[in-house]
Amino acid sequence: MDGSWSALIQQAFGLLFSFDPEVWSIISVSFSVSLAALLITLLPSMLLGFTLAFNQFKGRWIITNIIQTMQSIPTVVIGLFAYLLLTRNGPFGDLRWLFTQQGMIIGQMMICAPVLVALSQAAFTSIDRRAWETARTLGVSWPRAVWALCRELRVPLLLAVIAAFSRILTEVGCSMMVGGNIMGVTRNMPTAIALETSKGDFAQAIALGLVLLILALILNFTLGMLRGKAQPRSH
Amino acid sequence: MIKLVATDLKMQFEHRTLFEAKHLHFCQGDVVHLRGDNGSGKSTLMKILAGIQTPTQGKIEAQGFQPGPWWRSDSLLGKALYLHQHPYLYDGSVEYNMTYALPAPLREQPDIKQRISESILHAELGHLLQQNATLLSGGERQRLAIARAYIMQPKLLMLDEPTSNMDKDSQQLVLNMIAKLKHQGTGLLISSHQSCELTQLCHQEWKIAQQQITTSANVTSSYQPLSTIASSQSEQTKQEQQYVSAN
Incomplete structure (x- = not known):
């Protein structure tokens, strides 16, 4: 390793604050790809989480277990699977998305969806069933009733989003x-x-590591604050 | 006529039969006392009639209601409003909870505003409107839940032990609100495992015993709570009237 630690850190800060185009292009790719994957996955995953929590149907147990398992699959294995899907000879080869941002988005969607589904299912399972029954018996439409539950569960659902985004x-x-x-x-x-x-x-x-570190700190402090604000409710 | 008609109703949990009924009808204008021991299935029956629980067997028809949108034309939801024994209140102010079920554009209609004001007045919640609803006492929660239902102008309303564990003053307020709804022609199904002042309002009785639901006419009550409303208005009510005029 050339140079001392302090010199390296100085150089890293220099790259960041001089707005080095290469460094900031990398940061921009990271955020745009991950945000796109998160936004596309968010609504369907939350709805699946809600469905698994609130409905009893055949296959619910197996779906829940598959999703739980998918959370712990190494990302490189998911990458391999996405690669096989997107490679020229694969089922989606015609899309030519391999080695593109679209391909990365697909891969990251496959990583964040199980996290979102599992955590939102856990959140929806924890809510008092009367919240749902009250909304429905008052004649509130299905989407508004789901929204009411999301509002009640805003802290655990936001924690799910942050956890998926971090991953x-x-x-x-x-x-x-x-x-x-x-x-x-x-x-x-x-x-x-x-x-x-x-x-x-x-x-x-180090410059890029610092960005990730700062982001991790921000997300974790946010998580901590949200957890701190969440109060157990007496019904 | 607006009514719910249940035929060949049966509810089972695993292999245990909770109750059965050949024919039940709950009409607008009916005031029914639903009796039964703890665990006999009173709440379950009400939830079935409200459409939030599915019976093991049987059919429930809602007759005389305005047809809903095509995607929920068969749904019982919103037809007969069910109030839990311990009502659920959403995280937010009393005012938010009170108007929660109303679509935003409706809240500005003069008749709806009038009804909101009336419900605040009858429930004596005017001084608590901005308070977080989850911090209310048991009696206040029940009053808020009934006020929320009152705003929705239900044709049929089912109340699950509405005055259990309540102090005298709250009981009287709830009684007055229920009597007001009765006076307006709302069909009421009131569950209580014992006779009380509230059940004196009822002129029919449904009884769940030995897994069967039996219906019978009851003695009409001479209870006249409406006359007590005006006399029981306190200083607190004056504050509510100020709120009403301000809005």
Whole structure:
């Protein structure tokens, strides 16, 4: 490793605050891909979580268990699966999304959906059933009744969103497999850190690591504040 | 005529039969006392009639109601309003809870505003409108739940032990509100495992015993709570009237 720690950290801050185009392009790819994956997945996942929590139907147990299992599958395995789907000879090869941001979005959707479904199912399961019954017996429509539950569960649901976003923003395996780490196109923060470290360019890796660290701090403080504000209710 | 008609109703939990009934009808204008021991299925029957629980067997028809949209034309939801024994209140102010079920554009209609004002007045909740509803006492919660139902102008209303564990003053307020609804022609199904002042309002009785629901006419009550409303208005009520005039 060339240079001292302090020199490296100085260089890293320099890259960040001089708005180095390469560094900020990587940050921009990271956020745009992960936010897109999160936004596309959010509503269907929450609705699936609600359905699994509030309905008894054949296959519910198996679906719940598959989703729980999918949460713990390594991202590189999900990346491999997405790769096989998107490769030229794969079922979605004609889309030509391999090594594109669209491909990365698909991969990250496959990572964040199980987290969102499992955590929202847990949240919806925890709510007092009278909240739903009250809304429905008052003649409130189905979407408004679901919205009322989401409002009641805003803290655990927001925690689910933050947890899912953290997972996809920091994952490296799937992005590397499906994105291919192409500069300016599919290189995001985790894949760039892996590459720069292997090349010995620690300054850029530290700069990107700092962004992830600051983001992790912000998200965790937000989580902590939300958890702190959530009060057990007496019904 | 607006009514719910249940035929060949049967409710089972696993292999245990909770109750059966050949024929039940609950009409607008009826005031029915639903009797039964604890665990006999009073709440379950009400939830079935409200459409929030499905019976093991049988058919329930809502007759005389305005047809709803095509995607929920068969639904019982919103036809007979069910009030839980311990009402659920949403996290938010008393005012938010009171008007929660009304679509926003309706809240500005003069007749609805009038009804909201009336419900605040009768429930004596004017001084609590901005308070978080989850912090209310048991009696206040029940009054708020009835006020919320009152605003919706239900044709049929089912109240599950509405005055249990309540102090005398709250009981009287709830009684007056229920009597007001009766006076307006709302069909009432009131569950209570014992006779009380509230059940004196009823002129029919449904009894769940030995897994069977039997219906019978009851003695009409001479209870006249409406006359007591005006005399029982307190200083608190004056505050509510000020709120009403301000809105």
